[in-house]
Amino acid sequence: MKRYAQLAATLGERIEQGLYRPGDRLPSVRSLSEEHGVSISTVQQAYRVLEDAGLVEPRPKSGFFVPERRPQPAMPAMTRPAQRPVDVSQWDQVLEQVRHAPGGDFVQLGRGTPDIASPSLKPLQRAMANAARRTDLQALGYEGLQGSLALREQISRLMLDSGCQVPPSETIITTGCQEALAITLRAICQPGDIVAIDSPSFHGAMQTLKAQGLKALEIPTDPTNGVSLEALELAMEQWPVKLILLTPNCNNPLGYIMPDARKRALLSLAQRYDVPILEDDVYGELAYAYPRPRSIKSFDSDDRVLLASSFSKTVAPGLRTGWVVPGRYLDRILHLKYIASGTCAPQPQMALAEFVGGGHYEPHIRRMRAQYQRHRDLMTDWVARYFPEGTRATRPQGGFMLWVELHPQFDSVRLNRELQAERVQVAAGSIFSAAGKYRNCLRMNYSNRDLPRIEEAVRKVGACATRLVEELHAEAGEDVALA
Amino acid sequence: MKRYAQLAATLGERIEQGLYRPGDRLPSVRSLSEEHGVSISTVQQAYRVLEDAGLVEPRPKSGFFVPERRPQPAMPAMTRPAQRPVDVSQWDQVLEQVRHAPGGDFVQLGRGTPDIASPSLKPLQRAMANAARRTDLQALGYEGLQGSLALREQISRLMLDSGCQVPPSETIITTGCQEALAITLRAICQPGDIVAIDSPSFHGAMQTLKAQGLKALEIPTDPTNGVSLEALELAMEQWPVKLILLTPNCNNPLGYIMPDARKRALLSLAQRYDVPILEDDVYGELAYAYPRPRSIKSFDSDDRVLLASSFSKTVAPGLRTGWVVPGRYLDRILHLKYIASGTCAPQPQMALAEFVGGGHYEPHIRRMRAQYQRHRDLMTDWVARYFPEGTRATRPQGGFMLWVELHPQFDSVRLNRELQAERVQVAAGSIFSAAGKYRNCLRMNYSNRDLPRIEEAVRKVGACATRLVEELHAEAGEDVALA
Numbered sequence: 001m002k003r004y005a006q007l008a009a010t011l012g013e014r015i016e017q018g019l020y021r022p023g024d025r026l027p028s029v030r031s032l033s034e035e036h037g038v039s040i041s042t043v044q045q046a047y048r049v050l051e052d053a054g055l056v057e058p059r060p061k062s063g064f065f066v067p068e069r070r071p072q073p074a075m076p077a078m079t080r081p082a083q084r085p086v087d088v089s090q091w092d093q094v095l096e097q098v099r100h101a102p103g104g105d106f107v108q109l110g111r112g113t114p115d116i117a118s119p120s121l122k123p124l125q126r127a128m129a130n131a132a133r134r135t136d137l138q139a140l141g142y143e144g145l146q147g148s149l150a151l152r153e154q155i156s157r158l159m160l161d162s163g164c165q166v167p168p169s170e171t172i173i174t175t176g177c178q179e180a181l182a183i184t185l186r187a188i189c190q191p192g193d194i195v196a197i198d199s200p201s202f203h204g205a206m207q208t209l210k211a212q213g214l215k216a217l218e219i220p221t222d223p224t225n226g227v228s229l230e231a232l233e234l235a236m237e238q239w240p241v242k243l244i245l246l247t248p249n250c251n252n253p254l255g256y257i258m259p260d261a262r263k264r265a266l267l268s269l270a271q272r273y274d275v276p277i278l279e280d281d282v283y284g285e286l287a288y289a290y291p292r293p294r295s296i297k298s299f300d301s302d303d304r305v306l307l308a309s310s311f312s313k314t315v316a317p318g319l320r321t322g323w324v325v326p327g328r329y330l331d332r333i334l335h336l337k338y339i340a341s342g343t344c345a346p347q348p349q350m351a352l353a354e355f356v357g358g359g360h361y362e363p364h365i366r367r368m369r370a371q372y373q374r375h376r377d378l379m380t381d382w383v384a385r386y387f388p389e390g391t392r393a394t395r396p397q398g399g400f401m402l403w404v405e406l407h408p409q410f411d412s413v414r415l416n417r418e419l420q421a422e423r424v425q426v427a428a429g430s431i432f433s434a435a436g437k438y439r440n441c442l443r444m445n446y447s448n449r450d451l452p453r454i455e456e457a458v459r460k461v462g463a464c465a466t467r468l469v470e471e472l473h474a475e476a477g478e479d480v481a482l483a
Numbered sequence: 484m485k486r487y488a489q490l491a492a493t494l495g496e497r498i499e500q501g502l503y504r505p506g507d508r509l510p511s512v513r514s515l516s517e518e519h520g521v522s523i524s525t526v527q528q529a530y531r532v533l534e535d536a537g538l539v540e541p542r543p544k545s546g547f548f549v550p551e552r553r554p555q556p557a558m559p560a561m562t563r564p565a566q567r568p569v570d571v572s573q574w575d576q577v578l579e580q581v582r583h584a585p586g587g588d589f590v591q592l593g594r595g596t597p598d599i600a601s602p603s604l605k606p607l608q609r610a611m612a613n614a615a616r617r618t619d620l621q622a623l624g625y626e627g628l629q630g631s632l633a634l635r636e637q638i639s640r641l642m643l644d645s646g647c648q649v650p651p652s653e654t655i656i657t658t659g660c661q662e663a664l665a666i667t668l669r670a671i672c673q674p675g676d677i678v679a680i681d682s683p684s685f686h687g688a689m690q691t692l693k694a695q696g697l698k699a700l701e702i703p704t705d706p707t708n709g710v711s712l713e714a715l716e717l718a719m720e721q722w723p724v725k726l727i728l729l730t731p732n733c734n735n736p737l738g739y740i741m742p743d744a745r746k747r748a749l750l751s752l753a754q755r756y757d758v759p760i761l762e763d764d765v766y767g768e769l770a771y772a773y774p775r776p777r778s779i780k781s782f783d784s785d786d787r788v789l790l791a792s793s794f795s796k797t798v799a800p801g802l803r804t805g806w807v808v809p810g811r812y813l814d815r816i817l818h819l820k821y822i823a824s825g826t827c828a829p830q831p832q833m834a835l836a837e838f839v840g841g842g843h844y845e846p847h848i849r850r851m852r853a854q855y856q857r858h859r860d861l862m863t864d865w866v867a868r869y870f871p872e873g874t875r876a877t878r879p880q881g882g883f884m885l886w887v888e889l890h891p892q893f894d895s896v897r898l899n900r901e902l903q904a905e906r907v908q909v910a911a912g913s914i915f916s917a918a919g920k921y922r923n924c925l926r927m928n929y930s931n932r933d934l935p936r937i938e939e940a941v942r943k944v945g946a947c948a949t950r951l952v953e954e955l956h957a958e959a960g961e962d963v964a965l966a
Contacts, residue, residue: 091818094821095628095817095818095821098625098627098628098821098825098826099627099628099629100627101621101624101625101626101627101631101829102624102625111625113624113625116620116623116624117620121623124623125615125616125622125623126616128611128612128615128616128622128830129611129612129615129616132608132611132612132615132834133608133609133611133612137599137600138584138801139608139611139801140599140604140607140608140799140800140801140802141584141585141596141599141799141800141801142581142584142585142594142596142800142801143584143801144581144582144583144584145578145581145582146582148584174824175658175803175823175824175825176824176825178821178822178823178824178825179823179824179825182822182823182824186694191674204821204822204825207818207821207822208822210818211669211818211819211822212822316623316624317623317624317625318621318622318623318624318625318626318828318829318830319623319828320658320824320825320826320827320828334578335574335578335690335693335694336694338577338578338581338661338687338690339661339665339687339690339691339694339695340658340661340662340665340823340824341657341658341659341661341662341665341803341823341824342581342658342659342661342662342687342803343581344803345801345802345803345828345831346584346801347611347801347830347831348828348830351615
């Protein structure tokens with residue numbers, strides 16, 4: 001790294017860590033030159049980089065300042081999905097997103113990839129290589145159907161942080177969380193059954209409903225508190241709901257953490273109607289506040305909650321290693337696991353058991369939480385700066401996804417089409433609704449550590465969105481003029 | 484390795500390679516002592532090892548001889564399953580077998596693990612370690628939904644050997660062949676549908692029928708020529724068969740290769756009744772004769788055959804990397820693949836593309852074919868030697884599984900229970916039938932290179948089987964006496 005870039009990185013980190021606060025004057029060029037033993041022009045170059053990144057602001061004759069934080073975008077309101085069971089659509093849009101591996105000069109803000117370039121993952125890469133070369137050849141053979149005991153023991157230990165005491169014998173390792181969701185839904189539901197689901201919701205879960213011939217009953221959801229219990233109760237009164245499926249912690253895509261009182265209330269509602277809950281905890285470990293939030297499973301007194309999770313968001317998706325705690329459905333889900341893909345690959349399980357058991361997981365996850373929280377603030381700021389006026393955005397409490405709401409007639413599918421030429425993609429909001437609602441919303445991933453690249457991509461998205469919103473205003477103006 | 488053991492291994496290899504043939508006199512102790520520069524007692528010790536392994540036979544005052552090959556066991560007759568659609572059972576017995584990882588002092592003859600200890604797999608282990616450590620971090624991220632293009636290109640190349648020209652764009656990588664079977668069945672069949680299947684047949688496919696609520700119509704199958712076309716046609720006349728599912732090459736568990744003429748006849752039967760064929764080719768590359776047999780897919784003129792396969796039997800099951808060529812069902816199966824487990828793990832795909840592309844696959848597979856053929860002869864010989872009189876056994880043309888048929892009242896499930904104490908397991912025949920037929924049969928794996936250990940295990944199985952058959956005879960005798 002060049003000297004000026006190094007200095008820019010150091011200063012940028014101090015600003016992001018809050019050492020200098022919005023409005024603060026930054027050290028003069030001369031004092032930095034002395035402090036770091038570099039030339040005046042190196043410092044000036046460093047400040048130019050920071051200025052380009054929006055982290056500092058020059059004021060004539062006064063030096064460099066931390067910019068006043070832009071007013072944050074307003075939060076989206078409670079969502080209002082169709083309150084009846086519907087068949088799931090939108091597969092084409094999801095396929096568009098998952099068909100090709102990310103790579104090259106393309107900036108994929110639409111997919112759920114965490115930061116896999118963190119140095120805290122080096123021990124994982126070593127563990128993977130070690131597992132591959134082991135002379136007992138365990139990596140090449142078959143694992144037991146329930147998965148590696150060593151890994152299940154580590155998972156039991158990790159789950160204690162969410163208030164869950166689950167012995168390894170009650171966990172089944174799966175090929176990512178997606179397999180856990182698919183087999184759990186299959187274990188509980190028959191084609192035609194109705195599943196109540198938070199809305200917006202993870203497209204993988206929703207497409208699973210589609211593939212299994214289930215109907216989605218989308219429940220209005222608040223971007224701060226989660227699914228509306230009132231709406232859920234009304235829905236359960238009216239429809240024969242077979243299962244409640246939701247992501248209460250660091251929700252994807254809204255980023256909220258459901259307060260514990262509401263988790264308990266949800267659980268007693270499920271008890272009253274005798275309906276099981278499938279809890280997706282895949283982002284739960286990435287809550288910015290410590291300790292991590294409790295899972296609904298941790299309040300579960302009558303074995304009604306099935307918990308699905310994975311290492312895809314906390315460690316690396318390429319491992320394809322998830323798990324399910326299926327409670328009373330263990331036998332049936334073990335059968336479905338066997339059908340789905342046989343036993344799981346041993347090598348990633350060995351590597352993860354070594355990574356977690358060797359004490360590398362906790363420092364890694366602490367680092368990721370802090371990084372994602374910083375990035376959330378930056379991404380929020382970029383949206384305020386580059387997106388059209390009136391844009392709303394969530395305030396995620398964990399994870400690495402921002403949900404953005406635009407003009408009611410905005411079309412994020414068209415936005416993505418126009419962004420093709422710019423080599424940027426976002427996740428169109430409509431894939432998070434069974435019925436294709438939220439087309440005026442989009443989701444952006446802020447995990448990536450290459451901030452200038454991400455900011456540039458967000459700037460492009462913002463510029464394109466601004467143009468499309470202006471068109472909408474112009475059309476509306478024409479309509480008014482014609483009327 | 485001790486000197487005598489080394490000498491025993493060398494001599495054993497020569498015998499197995501056919502350098503000395505049954506009935507031949509082996510070199511004298513004195514000449515071997517001179518040839519190898521070892522003591523007389525070392526040679527004697529080596530001969531003792533070979534004698535224990537049944538590879539040599541001492542004749543008083545004449546020296547050591549290669550034993551005359553025992554008369555081969557007779558082949559089992561054409562199978563006679565129930566010729567009506569039935570629900571699949573036997574999950575408990577399958578679970579017993581896959582619940583735990585093989586290991587320790589336990590000799591698992593029941594599972595389908597190939598020889599993963601072959602030195603020809605060293606380059607694969609290196610490729611796996613390389614993939615894990617790559618600085619572009621590809622191993623940690625998401626792959627595209629259809630799977631690695633580099634690997635699909637290699638698969639296209641390999642499939643040419645079976646007479647198939649399939650471009651990479653028509654292949655989908657799956658989590659082992661099991662996932663390929665599960666999603667294909669789901670793409671084509673609805674609960675209640677009837678699937679015609681060779682009998683006996685792979686338990687994973689059969690359990691998939693069970694999980695998906697499909698009915699199995701087991702078709703009589705000849706251990707030399709495969710599924711009876713006459714019986715299949717009768718069945719298709721009588722029942723609304725939705726799909727034909729079979730393993731025509733190096734069949735599991737019977738080991739036959741269906742002659743090409745019969746493959747063509749099967750295909751025209753499927754055309755006449757307009758039914759798709761799901762062809763499992765997972766053992767096809769392991770045919771002992773060169774070139775490998777053609778797949779039914781290679782004769783497919785109207786895109787009716789779906790081919791499922793994997794590297795689990797040819798390379799290593801721990802990679803969990805299979806594929807499906809879904810023909811006209813590509814879009815639907817791509818959706819079901821996404822639902823089943825999302826995208827596949829990139830690292831094994833990278834490693835396999837390197838292993839195959841680097842020219843390591845062909846020598847490995849040649850070596851495995853030769854090894855498995857030698858082991859087939861040994862295992863057949865052991866069955867002739869250690870199993871009760873009247874035992875029948877297949878004559879596999881590829882793969883590494885021997886199917887053994889005992890007294891009609893024999894109970895292989897009980898056999899397995901009794902073998903627990905001996906730390907040996909076989910696959911009970913009943914798991915290969917939807918309705919639990921073939922309980923008097925069993926399947927044994929002969930892939931393992933540790934021949935003395937395997938022979939010892941087969942000896943234990945044979946002794947236990949002999950005891951059980953004697954009990955049956957005694958009971959029958961009593962019955963006669965009582966009558």
